[in-house]
Amino acid sequence: MQLLSRARRSPGVGVRLPAVAGGQTELGWFLTAQQRGNDATRIRPWTEGNAVQPLVHGSTYFAVLAEALARVGPGDLVLFSDWRGDPDERLTDGGATVRESLSAAVLRGALVKGLMWRSHLDTLRFSNRENRTLAERVNEVGGEVLLDQRVRAVGSHHQKFVVIRHAARPADDIALVGGIDLAHGRRDDADHRGDPQALPFSHAYGPRPPWHDVHVLIRGPAVRDVEDVFRERWEDPAALSRLPWQAVPDVVHGEDRQPSVLPPPAPDPPPAGTCAVQLLRTYPQRRPRYPFAPAGERSAARGYAKALRRARRLVYIEDQYLWSADVAQVFAAALRREPGLHLIAVVPRYPDQDDRLGLPPVRLGHAQALQIVRAAGGDRVMVLDVENRDGLPVYVHAKVCVIDDVWATVGSDNFNRRSWTHDSELTAAILDRRLDEREPRDPAGLGDGARAFARELRLELWREHLDRDDDTGLIDPGDAIDAMRSSAAALDAWHAGGRSGPRPPGRLRAHPVVRMPLWQRLLAAPSYHAIVDPDGRPTWMKVGGRH
Secondary structure, X not given: OHHHHHHHHOOOOXXXXXXXXXXXXXXXXXXXHHHHOOOOOOOOOOEEEXXXXXXXXXXXXXXXXXXXXXXXXXXXXXXXXXXOEOOOXXXXXXXXXXXXXXXXXXXXXXXXXEEEEOOOOHHHOOOHHHHHHHHHHHHHOOOEEEEEOOOOOOOOEOOOEEEEEOOOOHHHOEEEEXXXXXXXXXXXXXXXXXXXXXXXXXXXXXXXXXXXXXXXXXXXXXXXXXXXXXXXXXXXXXXXOOXXXXXXXXXXXXXXXXXXXXXOOOOOOOOOOOEEEXXXXXXXXXXXXXXXXXXXXXXXXXXXXXXXXXXXXXXEXXXXXXXXXXXXHHHHHHHHHOOOOEEEXXXXXXXXXXXXXXXXXXXXXXXXXXXXXXXXXXXXXXXXXXXXXXXXXXXXXXXXXXXXXXXXXXXXXXXXXXXXXHOXXXXXXXXXXXXXXXXXXXXXXXXXXXXXXXXXXXHHHHHHHHOOOOOOOOOOHHHHHHHHHHHHHHHHHHHHOOOOOOOOOOOEEEOOOOOOOHHHHHHHHHHHHXXXXXXXXXXXXXXXXXX
16 A cells, blocks of 8 residues: 555655646647547546656556555446456566456456457467456456457557546545556566566567556546546447457357446546646547547647647657657657757667568668658757666667656657557646746746656656666756767767676667668558558548648
8 A cells, every 4th residue: 555655645756846837838738629629529628636646667557556456345446448468467576467456356346347459369469369368357257348349450449547436535546547558578667677477579678578668647637537538438339349250259258249337427536736637549530430539539649749839958758669750740840940959769679579571661660750850850869779787678668758847748659650540549648737946947948847747757767767866967958968868878889899897877878770771661661551550540631641
């Protein structure tokens, strides 16, 4: 109970600061209801009065989740959605598994409902068997976990969140949102030795791949909005799976193909902190239409585009897939508009798979995206990857963005066209009203002031990547950029010199881009556009280049 108790005591992260900004800044950073472009949703433009805590690393998230699930009882509600779920993944060392934790909650009288992506076949390195097994085991004890394939062709449900509502303790209600699946390979920590329960992966990462990822813990009114994301999908009347080779196995296995009726939603949890939270989503245009997004929703793409128009000094991102020309153009436009703006991106050194057929399309999109942002920003663009202290590359699965220490996002959407148009995604955009009064107090010079959550999230990540115990030289964007650049250069030089002498502090290295011959680019382009990074927008948006 210690982790959740600590979260309740603090309205956000970092040092407690008395200064609080006015409430009008949200209009400049967040999408209005009209700008979301989807008036069929019940999701509010944003909510205020939330406490938000970053959960960096799968081990941190899983420990919080295990504790939260252990506290649910009769009449409580547990809702979750995920891209992959391994029933035997342990949430803590020697502790309960995902299946055991969810099943125990059911047996104590909680109502447990889940939406797992149905997934492609395991022979294609997906998780059809694992997701089905998790659903079956939880359903055996009285839960209701459905396999949801209400997506476009070659699409997926990529949202990763858990909502816990307490019948008698609304102040304890939480939502957990981010990029971490309930799956093998995710339970790593700051040392990046990897999850003891590894999954098949690129050989470049070793037998126990190191994994970097981020989630957030939310308390307050935004919990109800995350719950409504689940309710909208749950109440979709479309068939869970329509293709015969999907529907027949469901019938043979006795799978539940008709969602039950959810109980009426409880009122908002009480205010818990100082953060405004806006939920950004992606849904594609689909036939039959989503009733809650008839033309799809692209608020993730729109939210980033709006926030980047206010960027002045530093955009920091961590992302698994920075490989779309469409997305890169949004960042490039910001770099061209603001000559003092810097972009730092932390990405995986290698793709997650190393098969000969799958690599070229991935490398094609990645190379194109980096070429676009570097052409716009020159040496103001720094692309880095991460290794652990043994020199083994760390797979960056996080989906994080921090702009000028004001606006921050943590979620499931990657910086590619698939995530911005095609698959279901959910991201929390956070704007803390608490001001961080350390200099510079207003890095962008727009009067917004540095915000506690955004600045502390960036600093927590940078302290780890740079092997720092404090924030010296990391608060001012100019000094911080120099620190990142010099640290990566020192580590690169140490490797280039044969690892002679003490290893310099820091884990960042300059990210290499594989050059592809023209013939390989031409062969890779069709599969890249059709399968790896498809476009889920309506035709008129594709033609007009709009989101």
